[in-house]
Amino acid sequence: MAENLANNEWVPKFVAIVCNWCTYAGADLAGISRIQYPTNVRIIRVPCTGRINPFYIVKALQTGADGVLVSG
Amino acid sequence: MENIETKLREEAKRLLLEKKADVIIGYEKGTLPLTATPCFITIPEEADKLVWNDLCTQNLAKFVHDLITAHKNSQKRVKPEDRKKKVIGIVARGCTTRSLIIHLQERQYARDEIYIIGVPCTGYVDGKGLKVAISGADIVEGSIDGGQIKLKTSDGDKSVALKDVLSDSCKTCRFNNPIISDVMVGQNAPAMNHDSEYNEVNEFEKKSVEERFAYFTKEMEKCMRCNACRQACPSCYCPTCFVEQSQPQWVGIGENKTDTQVFQFMRLYHMVGRCVDCGSCVAVCPMGVDLRKFLKKIDKDGWELFGNRAGSSMEDMPPLGKYDEHHDKEEFIFNP
Numbered sequence: 554m555a556e557n558l559a560n561n562e563w564v565p566k567f568v569a570i571v572c573n574w575c576t577y578a579g580a581d582l583a584g585i586s587r588i589q590y591p592t593n594v595r596i597i598r599v600p601c602t603g604r605i606n607p608f609y610i611v612k613a614l615q616t617g618a619d620g621v622l623v624s625g
Numbered sequence: 626m627e628n629i630e631t632k633l634r635e636e637a638k639r640l641l642l643e644k645k646a647d648v649i650i651g652y653e654k655g656t657l658p659l660t661a662t663p664c665f666i667t668i669p670e671e672a673d674k675l676v677w678n679d680l681c682t683q684n685l686a687k688f689v690h691d692l693i694t695a696h697k698n699s700q701k702r703v704k705p706e707d708r709k710k711k712v713i714g715i716v717a718r719g720c721t722t723r724s725l726i727i728h729l730q731e732r733q734y735a736r737d738e739i740y741i742i743g744v745p746c747t748g749y750v751d752g753k754g755l756k757v758a759i760s761g762a763d764i765v766e767g768s769i770d771g772g773q774i775k776l777k778t779s780d781g782d783k784s785v786a787l788k789d790v791l792s793d794s795c796k797t798c799r800f801n802n803p804i805i806s807d808v809m810v811g812q813n814a815p816a817m818n819h820d821s822e823y824n825e826v827n828e829f830e831k832k833s834v835e836e837r838f839a840y841f842t843k844e845m846e847k848c849m850r851c852n853a854c855r856q857a858c859p860s861c862y863c864p865t866c867f868v869e870q871s872q873p874q875w876v877g878i879g880e881n882k883t884d885t886q887v888f889q890f891m892r893l894y895h896m897v898g899r900c901v902d903c904g905s906c907v908a909v910c911p912m913g914v915d916l917r918k919f920l921k922k923i924d925k926d927g928w929e930l931f932g933n934r935a936g937s938s939m940e941d942m943p944p945l946g947k948y949d950e951h952h953d954k955e956e957f958i959f960n961p
Contacts, residue, residue, distance in 0.1 A: 615883045
């Protein structure tokens with residue numbers, strides 16, 4: 554669980570498992586356009602969301618993620 | 626019951642003599658009082674060992690898969706034209722035939738590789754429940770007679786009504802008679818009380834998320850990762866289970882609380898549309914983990930969302946195993 558140091562508020566930590574060809578491209582575009590996204594999202598790029606094993610999600614939750622976003 | 630038993634033995638003997646089956650998987654009297662244990666009969670004379678009563682607990686479909694896999698592996702290095710076919714005979718009640726249907730639908734073996742001797746079932750005794758009913762006394766001797774279990778225990782003689790100690794999955798069983806069989810021994814048994822099938826699940830669903838997770842956590846804390854549930858389950862037949870995989874290692878092998886939860890969680894999810902509620906996993910669990918509540922919930926979802934009950938017929942394919950875009954409940958699938 555991530556702590557927001559500024560006001561000591563609890564902020565959930567997310568894992569985003571994203572597809573290389575759409576969502577990751579979208580995130581990339583956001584980066585190029587200099588749009589910031591929250592720091593409590595950690596992106597994992599996969600070649601395709603079809604590549605995702607249900608274990609990825611369970612494992613992320615087991616090792617401390619508060620939420621998992623699968624997009625693609 | 627006696628009648629069924631004699632007919633069963635005759636049938637098994639006939640099959641072995643006529644070479645219609647190479648081995649018969651059935652139950653024999655267990656070494657402990659009031660138990661029955663799986664047995665493998667290969668010579669006709671041994672067929673008299675077979676029993677059929679309210680103590681036959683295990684789902685034998687597991688052994689069918691094991692034997693056929695072992696046989697196929699042994700034939701791998703034999704030239705295709707010299708390969709021997711092996712037919713496995715199996716004594717099957719309702720839930721066993723459901724498991725066999727699942728194996729057949731998942732193309733694990735061909736229909737002619739098994740010979741199903743169907744037996745009517747009126748439920749089996751839950752060993753743990755019986756132990757509770759006699760307040761933990763040791764059973765020295767026991768017999769079942771007309772709906773009553775008569776016991777000689779370390780606390781003196783006791784008598785328990787059979788219907789009180791039946792396994793939970795048997796009390797509300799919907800398919801207690803074989804669904805498919807090559808030969809049927811005895812008449813179909815009367816239906817069990819399947820209207821109250823989802824009562825427990827409905828009650829559980831009403832609880833809040835926190836309460837449900839607390840229950841899951843509490844139950845999983847009992848688990849000591851012996852993998853007996855997996856070994857007993859006829860639907861758990863992966864050559865390498867995710868538990869034993871080491872590259873990557875999905876689940877730690879220690880007694881970590883979260884590892885146990887992940888193991889059980891993933892095993893439960895592998896049962897979606899495949900659990901036949903035979904109760905084998907619950908029966909073999911040495912710690913008495915309440916696996917059935919979660920499995921039954923999955924079963925209920927399968928029925929309500931996809932109209933499928935695992936292994937209920939050969940034509941009804943498992944929801945996760947078929948692609949049928951024209952009959953989906955959601956419009957967007959075929960008409961976006």
